[in-house]
Amino acid sequence: MSQLKNYTGSVFGGLGHLLKAYCEAKKIEIPEQLQQVQNLERFDYVIWRDLLEDLNAMHPKTGLGLEIAEYVQPKHLGIIAYLALSCENLGEALARYHDFHRLIYDGSPLIVEFNPPYVSIRWEAPEPHPTQLTDEIAIALMVQFLKLFMSGESIHLHEVHFVNTAPKNIAIYEQYFHCRVRFEQPKTQLLLPVSEAFKPLRTGDHTLQQLLLKQAQALLEQLPNSTQLDQRLQHSILTGLQKNQYQIDFIAEKLGLSVRQLQRHLQQQNTTFQERVQQIRFMLATEYLKDPHLSLQEIALLLCYSEQSAFQRAFKIWTGQTPQQWRKDNTTYNS
Structure with missing residues (x-):
């Protein structure tokens, strides 16, 4: 498998459990390397990237990262789930995600900027650039993370941008994010209206x-x-x-x-x-x-x-x- 030279990023072991949960739900044979990371607290980012590519090679599908992200649960996110559960609104949860996101996904540095009327959440790509699959699952996990703690209201995104070439069927992405999705953009980013940051989080039995x-x-x-x-x-x-x-x-x-x-x-x-x-x-x-x-x-x-x-x-x-x-x-x- 290919290696990212001089890059030592890693991901939280719970993401390995997420991939296994996806495979089990879809009745896909669990790759040997995925089995090997099940008991690890963390594993290399390059292994995460390769696991995603292996799954895509076995079962090619446009928007695979989006489909995998739908199976995420707080247990797959580790410490950030504990922290987010104590937040009062979406903006505060977003700040916690920004502060500690590397504990989940230390593959690309995350930047959160408030530029009214939008909040820009983007990933600065390491060298070499991440794949479309790693980018889309990073954004989809971000969206699912926010949805997990909402008080029943939906999140209204403005736009989603990817640096990669557009697939044949962009509609899959726009149906998933419920907003316009642009490809071949300067940055991979999520644009969220600032007003969304004030939406309250669920305060139930957490x-x-x-x-x-x-x-x-x-x-x-x-x-x-x-x-x-x-x-x-x-x-x-x-x-x-x-x-x-x-x-x-x-x-x-x-x-x-x-x-x-x-x-x-x-x-x-x-x-x-x-x-x-x-x-x-x-x-x-x-x-x-x-x-x-x-x-x-x-x-x-x-x-x-x-x-x-x-x-x-x-x-x-x-x-x-x-x-x-x-x-x-x-x-x-x-x-």
């Missing part, structure tokens, strides 16, 4: 919300003398960590207090705001470490550490162990 409620309850049970304010404080910090809005000024405003009032309340309990944040981070860290599908890098992001090393140092202070040692000693799965 994985992250259940996880947060579970953690909040566990924390509250450890606080026998907790007050209603303490309960609200725990929950505010928990949800704030998901949006990187857990600093004391954000939390105090959410509780309807001044920073000084909140500090005084915590001082009466012989603690500080930073100690309370670290307590919650530790509780969440031990829960996340029990999930074999979350890497240390992903856990560090969930806990709002800018670097994995910062999380590891904090965890060593909390427990005297590294996260890897704690995970090995406190979980029953085989890594």
